[in-house]
Amino acid sequence: MTDIQNVPVKTLAGKDSSLSDYDGQVLLVVNVASKCGLTPQYEGLQALYEKYKDEGFVILGFPSNDFAGQEPGSEEEIADFCSTNYGVTFPMFSKIAVVGPDKHPLYRELVSAAPVAANTGAFRAKLSGYGMTPNPEPEVLWNFEKFLVGRDGEVASRFSPDTAPDDDALIQAIERELFASE
Template sequence: MSIYEISVKTITGDTTTLEEYKGKALLIVNTASKCGLTPQYKGLQELYDRYREQGFEVLGFPCNQFAGQEPGSEEEIAQFCDVNYGVTFPLFAKIDVNGADTHPLYQHLKAHAPNGEGQDIEWNFAKFLIDQDGSVVKRIGARVQPEELTSDIENLLK
């Protein structure tokens, strides 16, 4: 199964797939609103603003599996991201990224990551860089700041 065929829910509750992102470079991130790493939303938004016109998307997947740091509803998450960080990149419904209920997207990402293949997600704001063909090209740790990814993104967009 391709990454583009996996069913996901938007932050507003609509069921869709990632098909609309086919042909674009993607940065997929599990997010949380009450985490020490939450300020990464600012850097993620800056990457989105900087590279969107060149075929780059940031996709945020809220997750409450790490110390309960994403307790709100989808509506509360969307509002928090808008008010505090001006987030305009696509956000999706809360998912599990580890354990028995791991969302199929994260099963796919973890299984196909060239580094850290199959390993559990360590914390909020772990990142996966996906090329324009839907292949996972890099798994990036939670503590890596978004601005540290500019050369990786630019290499994909060449």
């Protein structure tokens, strides 16, 4: 088991937590934002959570304001936005930095365990087309990048921010982790 499980985090409500609270479950760790072009992914993430939660699957949302100031809200505003606009019921955590010198230790561990996200080329090009300089690998590229953590606490896969929650490759990876021991 990696150190990912034991890194301290806080819920949006300010409660101390860590990924070890979800031991034995398959996790999808996603850095989220409420004012991003990818924000509608909340709807698909919630649907994915609803579909697989009874199988031992949990989505963990980590708001981040690291990309073009797209998550400026307070914890209360984020919680209200997610619940009011997307009916989010999966666990959400306090806003953290996922890149740069203040990068949260959880994201240091995630990026170290999976330094390359699948299929980022098109999204990198899109960011460049908007005049933005994409972060180099292994850094998180943008909001809604996804890390899949297996029941054993190891990072199994990493997906580009523009990988939709209903993407076949993501679904197959989740099901592989969920049903591997059956």
